[in-house]
Amino acid sequence: MHSEIKTLLYEAEEHYLKPAEIETFKHCASFLAQRLExxxxxxxxxxxxxxxxxDQLLERFPQEKQETLERALKHWLSVLRYxxxxxxxxxxxxxxxxxxxxxxxxVQAHQTQEIESALYQLLQKQLKELFTEQQxxxxxxxxxRAEMTLLRSSALAxx
Amino acid sequence: MIDVADLLQxxxxxxxxxxxxxxxxxxxxxxxxxxxxRGDRLLALPETLIQAIxxxxxxxxxxxxxxxxxxxxxxxxxxxxxxxxxxxxxxxxKTLAEMEMVELLQCLKQCWKIHGWGTFDLDVSYYQxxxxxxxxxxxxxxxxxxxxxxxxxxxxxxxLSAFFSQLTGRQLHCIQTSCESLGxxxxxxxxxxxxxxxxxxxxxxxxxxxxxxxxxxxxxxxxAGS
Numbered sequence: 001m002h003s004e005i006k007t008l009l010y011e012a013e014e015h016y017l018k019p020a021e022i023e024t025f026k027h028c029a030s031f032l033a034q035r036l037e038x039x040x041x042x043x044x045x046x047x048x049x050x051x052x053x054x055d056q057l058l059e060r061f062p063q064e065k066q067e068t069l070e071r072a073l074k075h076w077l078s079v080l081r082y083x084x085x086x087x088x089x090x091x092x093x094x095x096x097x098x099x100x101x102x103x104x105x106x107v108q109a110h111q112t113q114e115i116e117s118a119l120y121q122l123l124q125k126q127l128k129e130l131f132t133e134q135q136x137x138x139x140x141x142x143x144x145r146a147e148m149t150l151l152r153s154s155a156l157a158x159x
Numbered sequence: 160m161i162d163v164a165d166l167l168q169x170x171x172x173x174x175x176x177x178x179x180x181x182x183x184x185x186x187x188x189x190x191x192x193x194x195x196x197r198g199d200r201l202l203a204l205p206e207t208l209i210q211a212i213x214x215x216x217x218x219x220x221x222x223x224x225x226x227x228x229x230x231x232x233x234x235x236x237x238x239x240x241x242x243x244x245x246x247x248x249x250x251x252x253k254t255l256a257e258m259e260m261v262e263l264l265q266c267l268k269q270c271w272k273i274h275g276w277g278t279f280d281l282d283v284s285y286y287q288x289x290x291x292x293x294x295x296x297x298x299x300x301x302x303x304x305x306x307x308x309x310x311x312x313x314x315x316x317x318x319l320s321a322f323f324s325q326l327t328g329r330q331l332h333c334i335q336t337s338c339e340s341l342g343x344x345x346x347x348x349x350x351x352x353x354x355x356x357x358x359x360x361x362x363x364x365x366x367x368x369x370x371x372x373x374x375x376x377x378x379x380x381x382x383a384g385s
Contacts (some may be wrong), residue, residue: 054163057161073163077163097176097181097182098182101179105264106265110261
């Protein structure tokens with residue numbers, strides 16, 4: 001649950017919420033509504049987001065085994081699913097623990113950083129086409145965290 | 160052509176980290192029970208209990224305490240392997256044999272960590288010479304071990320020996336070559352066939368370090384049939 005709402009619930013133990021607290025609550029509720037709307041879009045558009053990415057990825061890496069490209073796509077399909085839930089929960093730790101910790105070694109072991117970096121760029125391009133700036137801004141911090149953890153830290157480790 | 164809809168066909172599931180913090184272990188304050196995400200009971204090992212096990216065994220069995228702990232570890236490892244296989248193959252909907260090595264290792268690392276046994280890593284660089292090296296950091300078993308002049312994590316050595324014996328289908332022994340209780344930065348465990356590891360017992364008595372033991376082991380000739 002959102003930590004701000006949780007704090008308000010604890011503090012409201014023996015009094016009505018003060019006007020400023022009610023404002024915070026309203027703000028959280030409307031923020032949550034926006035997040036839920038974006039979550040639904042991401043959920044419903046999953047294939048529309050990823051099919052063009054898959055097509056362009058295939059064009060970009062024609063020599064690569066299809067299995068490798070499919071594995072990279074599956075990684076990012078699942079990253080986006082976890083990003084969406086992390087956005088809804090407003091919780092970066094959820095993303096880190098449930099998927100990033102899990103995938104980091106896999107990406108490194110398969111040495112698919114180049115493919116996955118290209119995939120990430122294509123995904124960003126596609127999201128920009130399908131989502132408004134405001135919607136994108138909600139999910140972007142989580143995607144950036146995923147990119148940083150999976151692609152940049154492993155690139156540094158390789159140096 | 161890659162069809163994304165087809166990629167998602169296999170049950171629509173894209174499983175992540177089964178052993179994730181906040182997901183794997185659940186506690187209930189009222190009943191005082193802790194369970195894993197399948198509802199299997201977990202047992203908390205307080206520091207005092209670990210200290211008491213070491214002290215009690217030392218008193219009752221003296222020098223044999225290490226061997227007793229190693230055998231307990233083997234039992235533990237055997238059951239741990241069975242549970243691990245069941246949980247992991249259920250969750251990821253594939254057998255261990257169908258899993259990639261990196262995926263399996265990642266499961267073991269995360270499983271080790273979530274149970275509070277420290278962080279686990281496997282070094283496979285000596286695989287061709289017939290050895291695997293497991294590295295464990297922040298082990299509670301090393302932390303509570305009585306001060307001595309030899310590595311003390313017999314329990315973990317037993318667990319690893321049983322786990323990897325079942326995983327590889329060959330009887331593997333395990334010796335610990337460095338220990339946090341002796342000031343080392345990690346606990347190194349070498350896994351290999353018993354007849355090849357036997358010579359290392361003497362080097363451990365001589366208090367040789369991990370690198371020296373491993374180097375000598377790799378140079379030692381495998382006997383016929385191993």
